Amino acid sequence: MEEQVMSAAAQVIIAITPIVGIAIGGMVVFFSLLWHHLEVRRQILSGTYKREKFNLKAYSLLIGLLLTGIGLMLTVVFALMGGISPSLLGGLIPLSIGICSIIFYKVNDWQ
CATH class of the missing domain: 1.10.287 (Helix Hairpins)
Structure with a gap:
């Protein structure tokens, strides 16, 4: 059976894909938590905050x-x-x- 060798560029892309996915997921979580924090802060300042x-x-x-x-x-x-x-x-x-x-x-x- 013949073994195929991947190019260096393909190996780099395959290695970077999970790292990029984790970084983007981390950014989404960070900004959603930041947005929620700012929203609750504004509600507290306006007096409309109710804890659920x-x-x-x-x-x-x-x-x-x-x-x-x-x-x-x-x-x-x-x-x-x-x-x-x-x-x-x-x-x-x-x-x-x-x-x-x-x-x-x-x-x-x-x-």
């Missing part, structure tokens, strides 16, 4: 569904690409956290 109660049950359902879906897809892809190997943990960990969050949603009746 955090809905843990809805949050655990949302996170559970998202992580279960992502973990299931990653597990299937990693299993098809590499079989049973340590890389399979990249899908099994979010899958198990998602399932546990959904179980928490079902068990949690105190809210």
Whole structure:
């Protein structure tokens, strides 16, 4: 079987893609937190601020569904690409956290 060699430019692009994705995601999170902070600050100054109660049950359902879906897809892809190997943990960990969050949603009746 003949092995193909990638060009140096392709290797650089493949190496930089996750770094750029993490940097852009970090900027989105930073600016959304900054915007929320400024919004709450303006509401406090104008006297219209009301603190909302955090809905843990809805949050655990949302996170559970998202992580279960992502973990299931990653597990299937990693299993098809590499079989049973340590890389399979990249899908099994979010899958198990998602399932546990959904179980928490079902068990949690105190809210």
